[in-house]
Amino acid sequence: MNWTVIQQALPVFAKGFELTLWLSLIGIVGSIIVGVLASLIQYFKIPVLSQITTAYVELGRNTPLLIQLFFLYYAFPVIGLKMSAEVCGIVGLIFLGGAYMAEGFTGGFNGVTESQISSGKALGMTNMQLARYVVFPQGFALSMPALTANIIFLIKETSIFSVIAIPELTNTALDLIGMYYRSNEYLFMLVVAYAIILIPIILLLTWLERRVRYGAFGD
Amino acid sequence: MAHSGINILFAGNNFGRLMAGLWNSIWIAAVSLVIGLIVGTIFGVLRTSNSKILRLILRLYLEFFRIVPTVVLLYLVYYILPELFHINWSASWMAVLAFAMWVAAEFSDIVRGALQSVPESQREAGLALGLSKVQLFRYVLIPQAFKLELPAMINLATRVIKTTSLLLIISVMEVINVGQQIIEANNQQYPTGVFWVYGFIFILYFVLDYPLSAWAKSITNKQK
Numbered sequence: 001m002n003w004t005v006i007q008q009a010l011p012v013f014a015k016g017f018e019l020t021l022w023l024s025l026i027g028i029v030g031s032i033i034v035g036v037l038a039s040l041i042q043y044f045k046i047p048v049l050s051q052i053t054t055a056y057v058e059l060g061r062n063t064p065l066l067i068q069l070f071f072l073y074y075a076f077p078v079i080g081l082k083m084s085a086e087v088c089g090i091v092g093l094i095f096l097g098g099a100y101m102a103e104g105f106t107g108g109f110n111g112v113t114e115s116q117i118s119s120g121k122a123l124g125m126t127n128m129q130l131a132r133y134v135v136f137p138q139g140f141a142l143s144m145p146a147l148t149a150n151i152i153f154l155i156k157e158t159s160i161f162s163v164i165a166i167p168e169l170t171n172t173a174l175d176l177i178g179m180y181y182r183s184n185e186y187l188f189m190l191v192v193a194y195a196i197i198l199i200p201i202i203l204l205l206t207w208l209e210r211r212v213r214y215g216a217f218g219d
Numbered sequence: 220m221a222h223s224g225i226n227i228l229f230a231g232n233n234f235g236r237l238m239a240g241l242w243n244s245i246w247i248a249a250v251s252l253v254i255g256l257i258v259g260t261i262f263g264v265l266r267t268s269n270s271k272i273l274r275l276i277l278r279l280y281l282e283f284f285r286i287v288p289t290v291v292l293l294y295l296v297y298y299i300l301p302e303l304f305h306i307n308w309s310a311s312w313m314a315v316l317a318f319a320m321w322v323a324a325e326f327s328d329i330v331r332g333a334l335q336s337v338p339e340s341q342r343e344a345g346l347a348l349g350l351s352k353v354q355l356f357r358y359v360l361i362p363q364a365f366k367l368e369l370p371a372m373i374n375l376a377t378r379v380i381k382t383t384s385l386l387l388i389i390s391v392m393e394v395i396n397v398g399q400q401i402i403e404a405n406n407q408q409y410p411t412g413v414f415w416v417y418g419f420i421f422i423l424y425f426v427l428d429y430p431l432s433a434w435a436k437s438i439t440n441k442q443k
Contacts, residue, residue, distance in 0.1 A: 062377065062428035064384035067395060067421050075414040159288035163388060170290055183298040190291055198286045
């Protein structure tokens with residue numbers, strides 16, 4: 001391990017680090033929005049739309065991000081839709097993440113106990129009120145563990161962007177290895193960089209998960 | 220002469236080559252899963268042991284795999300194994316090693332969680348019958364935990380299958396890698412071939428994974 005090599009590579013890594021953070025953030029926010037919309041469509045069983053959503057969720061969850069990206073990046077231009085690598089990456093990540101998030105939220109809504117729903121009905125709540133005051137608040141709290149797992153998963157999935165040459169962390173490291181043949185140093189930096197991103201996020205999300213469950217159920 | 224793009228799949232022995240690539244992905248996933256699940260079960264049992272040091276080491280092992288993306292893991296094995304340990308396996312076996320270690324980590328946590336949710340009375344009843352520690356795990360705890368962990372185990376299998384798509388980065392001749400070669404070789408004759416080949420592989424993965432994840436979901440629903 002040569003420390004000067006590491007020192008010299010720091011500025012380049014910092015750039016990749018920043019891009020990984022940005023792409024993850026956009027991907028996560030986008031996935032949550034798509035996931036919430038999809039789970040609402042499924043909850044209210046909106047005709048036609050809910051069948052399409054179910055098909056999307058199953059497709060997104062059961063295919064690898066890499067082939068989704070290859071399809072967007074290499075196959076879409078053939079039918080006249082050309083996007084930059086970064087746009088493909090974000091679209092692919094949201095396609096994948098939205099499906100995972102939808103599954104998580106739907107699982108949360110379904111986890112709300114029957115007794116809660118019948119109590120609401122006994123109080124004379126309409127279906128809308130039931131959804132607004134009983135199912136959603138408890139359902140979102142129940143889906144927190146899935147949300148947490150998905151956020152961490154999506155950040156790690158950005159490493160796959162390296163295959164379509166988006167200069168994020170992994171791609172940066174591979175580029176450096178290709179140029180200087182210093183695999184130990186650059187791989188070490190790569191692992192440390194992911195640890196710097198993920199450890200605080202894992203700790204924060206674990207804490208938040210506990211708070212939300214406490215707020216919702218008081219246990 | 221106009222060619223319909225979809226014919227690229229059946230021209231020459233393209234279809235057979237794609238299937239051979241798919242088989243490569245499947246056996247790597249299967250072997251990694253078998254090894255990973257066995258090692259993961261052992262690690263999971265050890266994580267319920269009384270030794271603090273052992274629990275800490277296994278916890279750190281798990282956290283390492285939680286943090287490092289699988290792409291990076293593959294590169295780590297690919298670069299570091301030959302350089303530091305002078306091990307020169309084929310890329311496929313290096314992938315098996317990386318995946319098995321990763322599966323073992325994830326599964327150890329699933330096993331630990333399931334073991335801890337087997338009711339205490341079961342353990343006590345077993346001990347009261349005079350079962351030894353090994354017998355207790357073998358006949359009481361592991362069979363009961365198995366039911367609880369089955370859906371998570373199947374979901375892990377679907378993830379391993381999806382992750383085999385990454386094998387092309389360490390030059391394993393898996394289905395996407397074969398697909399790339401077919402696209403490049405037939406680019407003149409089938410300019411839209413890329414659409415069909417990647418579309419076909421997309422569907423292949425779906426056909427492999429969807430039944431498994433539907434199965435896991437139906438088990439979870441029954442257990443509720």
